[in-house]
Amino acid sequence: MEAPAPAHNRTTPSHDIPDSLARDMDRDVLSQMVRSVNDDGRGVSYQEMSDRASAAGYELSKPYFQKMATNAVTTAPSPDRLRALAAGLRKPLAVVQRAAAMQYLDYEATELAGYDDDIRVIVAHLAGMGRSERRRWQAMIEADERAKRDED
Numbered sequence: 001m002e003a004p005a006p007a008h009n010r011t012t013p014s015h016d017i018p019d020s021l022a023r024d025m026d027r028d029v030l031s032q033m034v035r036s037v038n039d040d041g042r043g044v045s046y047q048e049m050s051d052r053a054s055a056a057g058y059e060l061s062k063p064y065f066q067k068m069a070t071n072a073v074t075t076a077p078s079p080d081r082l083r084a085l086a087a088g089l090r091k092p093l094a095v096v097q098r099a100a101a102m103q104y105l106d107y108e109a110t111e112l113a114g115y116d117d118d119i120r121v122i123v124a125h126l127a128g129m130g131r132s133e134r135r136r137w138q139a140m141i142e143a144d145e146r147a148k149r150d151e152d
Contacts, residue, residue, distance in 0.1 A: 034049070058081075
């Protein structure tokens with residue numbers, strides 16, 4: 001199966017778009033994340049994202065979420081804004097930080113290369129747990145693997 005063409009190639013030939021703009025359009029990982037939460041079927045509004053951030057103790061306005069979704073935020077969010085974004089999106093902070101680094105710093109994450117976002121979210125959750133809680137999850141995963149082997 002062929003991967004979909006980057007967004008800037010879908011409707012406009014890439015030679016019509018300056019290289020810097022084409023690169024920016026391909027590198028909007030955090031903005032895509034905001035759009036996907038808004039468009040994911042549950043239709044989480046930008047106001048609800050703002051309310052979630054506020055409930056978690058961080059103030060981030062509805063217009064900021066809207067600007068982020070349209071890739072109109074031109075400077076990297078501060079650490080507090082990243083925490084607010086994570087709360088508003090209900091995503092692990094590490095996932096939001098990685099997306100921001102990719103979008104604003106041209107950082108390419110390689111620690112989990114080859115895995116989809118579901119795996120990255122799981123790993124980010126595990127990374128945020130205490131040692132004993134991680135051991136409990138490891139024991140559950142290993143028990144599941146043993147049960148599968150025993151069935152064979």
